[in-house]
Amino acid sequence: MTITAEPAASSKPGQDHKLRRELGFWSLTGIAFGGIIGSGWLFGAFYGAAAAGPAAVLSWIIAGAALTLVALVLIELGAGTPESGGMVRWPMLANGPLAGTLVGWAMLLAVANSMAAQASAIVQYADRYLPGLYVDDALSASGKAAGAALLFVLVVLNWFGVKLFARLNFAVTVIKVLVPVVTVVALLLASFNPGNVSAGGGFAPYGWSAPLTAIAGAGIIYALNGFATPIELSGEARNPRRDIPRAVMTAIVLSVLLNVVLQIAFVLAVPEGSLAGGWAGLNFSSPFGELALLLNLGWLATLIYANAVFSPSGSTYVIVATGSRETYGVAKNRALPRRFAAVDDHAGVPRNAIALNFALSMVCLLPASRWQEIIGVVGVLALLTYCLCTVAAGTFRLAAPERLAGWIRGLHWIAPAGFIVGSELVYWSSWQTLRTALPVLLATVLLFVALRRREYDLAAELRTGAWLLVFLGWQLVLSGLGTFGGSGVIPAPWDTVAVALCGLLTYYWGVRSGTAYLRRRSSEHL
Numbered sequence: 300m301t302i303t304a305e306p307a308a309s310s311k312p313g314q315d316h317k318l319r320r321e322l323g324f325w326s327l328t329g330i331a332f333g334g335i336i337g338s339g340w341l342f343g344a345f346y347g348a349a350a351a352g353p354a355a356v357l358s359w360i361i362a363g364a365a366l367t368l369v370a371l372v373l374i375e376l377g378a379g380t381p382e383s384g385g386m387v388r389w390p391m392l393a394n395g396p397l398a399g400t401l402v403g404w405a406m407l408l409a410v411a412n413s414m415a416a417q418a419s420a421i422v423q424y425a426d427r428y429l430p431g432l433y434v435d436d437a438l439s440a441s442g443k444a445a446g447a448a449l450l451f452v453l454v455v456l457n458w459f460g461v462k463l464f465a466r467l468n469f470a471v472t473v474i475k476v477l478v479p480v481v482t483v484v485a486l487l488l489a490s491f492n493p494g495n496v497s498a499g500g501g502f503a504p505y506g507w508s509a510p511l512t513a514i515a516g517a518g519i520i521y522a523l524n525g526f527a528t529p530i531e532l533s534g535e536a537r538n539p540r541r542d543i544p545r546a547v548m549t550a551i552v553l554s555v556l557l558n559v560v561l562q563i564a565f566v567l568a569v570p571e572g573s574l575a576g577g578w579a580g581l582n583f584s585s586p587f588g589e590l591a592l593l594l595n596l597g598w599l600a601t602l603i604y605a606n607a608v609f610s611p612s613g614s615t616y617v618i619v620a621t622g623s624r625e626t627y628g629v630a631k632n633r634a635l636p637r638r639f640a641a642v643d644d645h646a647g648v649p650r651n652a653i654a655l656n657f658a659l660s661m662v663c664l665l666p667a668s669r670w671q672e673i674i675g676v677v678g679v680l681a682l683l684t685y686c687l688c689t690v691a692a693g694t695f696r697l698a699a700p701e702r703l704a705g706w707i708r709g710l711h712w713i714a715p716a717g718f719i720v721g722s723e724l725v726y727w728s729s730w731q732t733l734r735t736a737l738p739v740l741l742a743t744v745l746l747f748v749a750l751r752r753r754e755y756d757l758a759a760e761l762r763t764g765a766w767l768l769v770f771l772g773w774q775l776v777l778s779g780l781g782t783f784g785g786s787g788v789i790p791a792p793w794d795t796v797a798v799a800l801c802g803l804l805t806y807y808w809g810v811r812s813g814t815a816y817l818r819r820r821s822s823e824h825l
Contacts, residue, residue: 324542326469327529330617331550333472337417337614339522340479340558341424341607344565345586346517351509352578353496353566356559358510358519363555365514365724366523368717369685370551371707372692373530374544378704379695381543383534384628386527386684391632392702393691394813396755397764400747402687403629405740409680410622411659413524417615418446418664424585424607436584446664449612450619454657457619458650468620471613476557478606482587482599483560486568489594495566499574508791511727512783520724522558524681525614526551531621540704568594619653626652679728679736686721687767689714690806694813715806722802723795725774730784737775744768763816766808773801 322330347355376389387406391399422442426433432442456467496502503509514520529546533539568590573581583589588607591600627649630640635655643650693714695702707713725733748757761768779785781794789797 322529322532322536322542323538324546327532327536327542327546328549329469329472330532330621331526331529331546332476332553333468333613334525334528334617334621335523335550335554335614336472336476336479336557337420337522337525337611337617339518339524340561341420341585341587341603341611343518343522343558344562345581345583347513347519347562348566348569348578349581350505350513350517350579352499352502352504354503354507354510355513355517355519356562356566358513358517359523359555359559359562361510362514362519362523362724363551363559365720366520366526367548367551368713368720369689370526370547372689372710372714372717373527373685374547375703375705375707375710376688376692376695377530377533377543378540378706380702381533381536381539382628383532383624384626384631385533386531386688387625387628387632389691389695390684390687393694393699393817394687394767394809395760395763395816396632396751397744397747397760398687398767399632400634400751401740401743401764401767402684403632403634404743405680405683406625407629407656407659408739409684410618410625410656411663412680413618414450414615414622414656414660415446415664417611417618418450418660421449421608421611421615422446424588424604427585427588427604433584443665447661450615450657450660450664453612453616453619454653456616457623457648457653459648468613468617471609471616475606475610475613478602478610479557479561482591482603483564485596485599486564486587486590486594489596490568490570492567492569492571494571495569495574498571499577504577505579508727508782511723511795512729514724514727519558520682523551523554525617526554527685528617528621531624534624540706544706565590570594619656620648622656623649623653626656679725679732682721682725682728683740686718686725686770689717689721690809690813693718693806693810694817697810698814698817715803718806719799719802722770722774722805723798726778726781726795726798727783730778730781733775733778737771737778741768741771741775763812766805766812770805770809773805774798777801 344355347358351358373386377385380389382388387399387403390402419438422438422445423433425445426442429445431439432445433439434442438446526547529536529543533543536542565586569581570593573593585604585607588600588603591597591603626635627640627642629635630637630652639649639651639655641649641651692703692710696710696714703710751757777789777794777797780788782789782791783794
């Protein structure tokens with residue numbers, strides 16, 4: 300016999316009762332800010348300047364505004380339906396197994412790649428102290444082994460429960476935030492070159508589309524991506540309705556402000572003579588550390604190189620924790636074997652999910668050569684997950700309002716706006732990134748059919764999820780035809796306008812399909 304949805308009684312099919320509600324406001328804020336301030340600040344300003352010149356400052360502001368819209372939707376979901384691994388659970392509950400499976404596997408890839416990217420960043424900077432880890436602009440075999448060993452240590456630290464994790468993370472976050480602040484002050488005092496804004500081709504030397512492409516391609520969206528970590532741990536918050544909104548918004552505002560200041564400092568501190576080949580001609584493997592040495596700030600370079608190991612380690616510590624909850628949610632969606640939805644009785648953490656993420660991160664780390672090769676795909680996968688969550692919020696608003704907190708006024712326009720913005724950010728990631736990431740997700744539909752053909756009415760599920768398949772399809776087509784690395788058949792700005800229109804139509808299609816799905820599910824269990 301086939302079914303169209305999992306039973307209502309299994310809306311929380313994992314072992315959430317074993318998770319421990321021990322996280323307060325300061326712990327959640329530390330987790331959010333700690334998740335954001337990692338390897339992104341070490342590389343984002345450099346790659347942003349190389350991609351867009353001084354106009355990279357706009358990339359941080361646009362990304363921050365876009366993520367704020369998405370964050371408001373996630374806050375509404377996290378406060379209304381607090382559940383560990385919620386970002387992979389809400390699309391499943393709102394739009395059915397196909398959406399839940401796709402977002403789950405996307406999140407699996409994003410978590411594994413994030414862990415690998417952080418380890419890669421740490422090793423690149425650690426090469427200063429242990430030469431041979433990073434050779435010829437690529438991780439050496441010993442560098443990859445060092446990255447793997449570091450991830451293993453962080454997995455072990457997460458093995459013993461969320462309370463220990465929260466205490467260690469808060470202390471680490473306070474320390475690691477001080478270093479970028481000191482870096483900004485020291486660089487501007489040592490080298491202040493306002494002429495850099497017009498040097499190297501002007502404020503926007505590579506055109507006004509470059510700051511948009513840099514949002515994903517230069518790692519800017521990746522650098523801000525940790526804001527959702529408290530939401531993923533909402534099932535372990537003491538008072539999620541009160542503390543999660545404050546923690547998330549505090550972290551976003553502070554992190555955008557810090558990164559904008561870092562970008563300005565980098566642009567103004569680079570010696571004018573280094574810009575003979577333009578911003579794209581800069582060649583730093585450890586940007587802020589090498590810039591400090593170039594300015595004869597040996598003490599600052601030592602501090603940055605030490606922090607470059609310490610800071611991403613703290614963020615990776617957060618990623619290991621929250622990523623395990625996401626994998627736990629994927630298993631609750633039945634997109635992974637049930638053993639990964641188990642919670643350890645003693646520690647109160649999903650240890651099997653932690654172990655799986657470590658194994659997958661090794662698969663991502665070992666073939667990669669450097670940080671930038673990994674982060675582009677991570678940004679796209681995260682953005683796709685956010686898009687699906689906005690559709691879930693729109694669906695709940697119409698068909699299951701009890702799942703929302705009712706705090707965010709204007710959700711009727713914030714959710715579709717968040718979807719459109721997310722769609723634009725995915726599109727701006729460039730054809731080079733999307734031609735890899737999107738076909739992989741489309742291919743998972745075949746895997747879904749193969750694995751679930753006896754379990755569900757596949758025709759009904761494919762009809763319910765058709766909007767999602769079309770969404771991935773038109774993103775791929777418009778990317779190939781547009782101006783962000785594509786053929787340019789659709790000129791700017793009409794390619795961006797087309798994405799916005801397609802995004803708006805897709806959002807309402809997704810909400811309509813989700814609403815029909817929930818009503819059908821409700822009638823089947825009357």
